[in-house]
Amino acid sequence: MQRFNNLIGGVSTPPVSGQWMPSLDPYKNENWCEIPDSGPADVDKAVAAARQAFESPAWAGLSATARGALLRRMGDLITENAQRLAELEVRDNGKLLNEMLLQLRTIPQWFYYYAGLADKVEGAVLPIDKADQFVYTSWEPLGVVAAITAWNSPLLLLTWKIAPGLAAGNTFVVKPSEFTSTSTLAFAELFEQAGFPPGVVNVVCGTGQRTGAPLVAHPDVAKVAFTGSDGAGKAINQAAAGMLKKVTLELGGKSPNIVFADADLDAALAGVASGIFAAAGQTCIAGSRLLLQRSVHDQFLEKLRNMMQGVRIGDPFDPETQIGPIANRPQYDKVLTCINEAREEGAEVFWGGKALEHPSGGLFVEPTIFTAVDNASVLAQREVFGPVLAVIPFEDEAEAVQIANGSRYGLAAGVWTQDMPRAFRMSKALQAGTVWINTYRAVNFMAPFGGYKDSGLGRENGQEMIKAYLQPKTVWINNSTQPPGNPFVMRLN
Numbered sequence: 009m010q011r012f013n014n015l016i017g018g019v020s021t022p023p024v025s026g027q028w029m030p031s032l033d034p035y036k037n038e039n040w041c042e043i044p045d046s047g048p049a050d051v052d053k054a055v056a057a058a059r060q061a062f063e064s065p066a067w068a069g070l071s072a073t074a075r076g077a078l079l080r081r082m083g084d085l086i087t088e089n090a091q092r093l094a095e096l097e098v099r100d101n102g103k104l105l106n107e108m109l110l111q112l113r114t115i116p117q118w119f120y121y122y123a124g125l126a127d128k129v130e131g132a133v134l135p136i137d138k139a140d141q142f143v144y145t146s147w148e149p150l151g152v153v154a155a156i157t158a159w160n161s162p163l164l165l166l167t168w169k170i171a172p173g174l175a176a177g178n179t180f181v182v183k184p185s186e187f188t189s190t191s192t193l194a195f196a197e198l199f200e201q202a203g204f205p206p207g208v209v210n211v212v213c214g215t216g217q218r219t220g221a222p223l224v225a226h227p228d229v230a231k232v233a234f235t236g237s238d239g240a241g242k243a244i245n246q247a248a249a250g251m252l253k254k255v256t257l258e259l260g261g262k263s264p265n266i267v268f269a270d271a272d273l274d275a276a277l278a279g280v281a282s283g284i285f286a287a288a289g290q291t292c293i294a295g296s297r298l299l300l301q302r303s304v305h306d307q308f309l310e311k312l313r314n315m316m317q318g319v320r321i322g323d324p325f326d327p328e329t330q331i332g333p334i335a336n337r338p339q340y341d342k343v344l345t346c347i348n349e350a351r352e353e354g355a356e357v358f359w360g361g362k363a364l365e366h367p368s369g370g371l372f373v374e375p376t377i378f379t380a381v382d383n384a385s386v387l388a389q390r391e392v393f394g395p396v397l398a399v400i401p402f403e404d405e406a407e408a409v410q411i412a413n414g415s416r417y418g419l420a421a422g423v424w425t426q427d428m429p430r431a432f433r434m435s436k437a438l439q440a441g442t443v444w445i446n447t448y449r450a451v452n453f454m455a456p457f458g459g460y461k462d463s464g465l466g467r468e469n470g471q472e473m474i475k476a477y478l479q480p481k482t483v484w485i486n487n488s489t490q491p492p493g494n495p496f497v498m499r500l501n
């Protein structure tokens with residue numbers, strides 16, 4: 009079985025413990041490779057390499073323009089390696105090759121965008137009221153950043169952190185999900201090919217507890233950039249707060265997809281499917297609550313039934329496949345548990361509702377639709393992270409807003425209507441970091457992304473977010489030739 013190593017200081021490095029753990033191909037339900045089962049000693053090595061690189065003239069001495077040039081070269085290399093990287097992702101997480109290839113072919117745009125921004129972060133000369141003082145600000149990198157990612161889109165989620173973070177001049181220790189580490193290892197090797205000095209990007213593989221937690225707690229880590237569940241995010245935030253580390257958290261959601269009677273129902277149907285059945289529902293922005301206006305409730309459900317009858321479930325490598333397997337065994341078990349609990353709670357199964365036996369033996373769950381769901385129920389409140397849709401009827405706009413906002417999450421929301429004043433009102437009323445009007449599951453490097461409430465802390469993407477990887481410094485230069493004033497009184501003006 010193929011065996012992968014950590015990448016530390018530019019060197020392929022076996023785990024200190026000499027222990028590896030298997031990585032599963034969820035389509036075949038069999039282990040296909042082994043990744044390092046790292047621990048604190050590996051974390052120490054990786055952070056030391058990142059810190060050394062941060063302080064080295066080879067990295068710290070580069071101009072912002074030169075860092076931008078490296079990021080552009082990295083973007084080109086990702087394009088050249090897109091197929092290979094996408095195949096590794098599919099092997100590990102079972103998402104469709106169609107989607108992972110599209111992601112890999114788009115990821116370079118983030119590198120080009122932040123490459124351009126690298127030398128456009130400017131400080132200011134402050135117009136203070138003393139002619140003999142020269143005061144200016146500059147923006148400086150934070151140091152070593154720990155990037156910890158989830159398994160559903162490993163390289164996209166990493167890119168949202170590492171492209172702005174490197175443009176800003178930081179170095180990285182990446183801890184990918186233990187379920188999907190191989191694409192990150194292959195991706196990280198490209199940085200050195202692009203010309204980044206060794207140690208600027210390091211990868212340690214392992215579990216959240218044995219590898220992630222010591223990485224977060226490491227005194228030489230200045231910032232933690234995390235994507236994952238809100239439970240782990242809160243634990244990380246607590247650990248980081250005790251050491252005053254900077255943190256950005258991209259967490260889960262229970263996003264409402266709201267269909268009004270005046271919507272283009274066919275377009276809404278496609279949006280609803282993309283919200284919950286694309287990626288077998290394993291996306292943070294899953295539109296897992298379908299809010300249907302009562303006057304079109306039955307009509308829309310019939311359309312949904314017709315669509316589900318033709319849906320193609322199977323091999324994620326087959327370009328005809330529309331829904332692939334669940335990415336790993338714990339998640340598969342969780343999705344089935346959630347389905348059973350929803351049944352026990354009294355939700356009605358409209359479609360699917362059980363494991364799907366596939367000739368590959370893979371971890372398949374039937375796309376599942378529950379109707380007559382109460383927004384207060386566990387099904388409507390808990391993130392399933394699987395192909396499970398909760399349909400909740402509503403009467404009017406006010407009720408739609410009340411139901412939509414009746415969640416501890418606030419990552420995204422979709423609104424389907426042809427009434428633009430209503431769309432505008434909804435976009436203001438919804439408590440969500442992203443609101444899509446007549447579209448769903450759209451992201452872009454220019455568009456800030458992140459959550460309200462329990463869906464996160466901070467944002468990723470867009471121009472301003474490079475500052476999440478920088479800190480301002482204020483410099484005072486005294487040009488006075490006068491004798492100093494009273495040293496026991498603060499210089500306030």
Ligand code: NAD
Nearest residue numbers: 157158159184185215216220221236237240258259260292
């Ligand atoms: P998870 O929280 O179990 O794990 C995420 C990562 O954190 C993994 O690398 C894991 O090993 C690590 N980890 C877990 N506990 C840790 C700890 N105490 N200290 C340090 N590291 C720790 O999440 P998952 O199951 O991999 O991913 C699914 C979750 O991610 C869902 O909740 C989903 O909504 C969320 N997600 C959010 C976004 C977003 O951008 N908002 C995107 C994708 C996924």
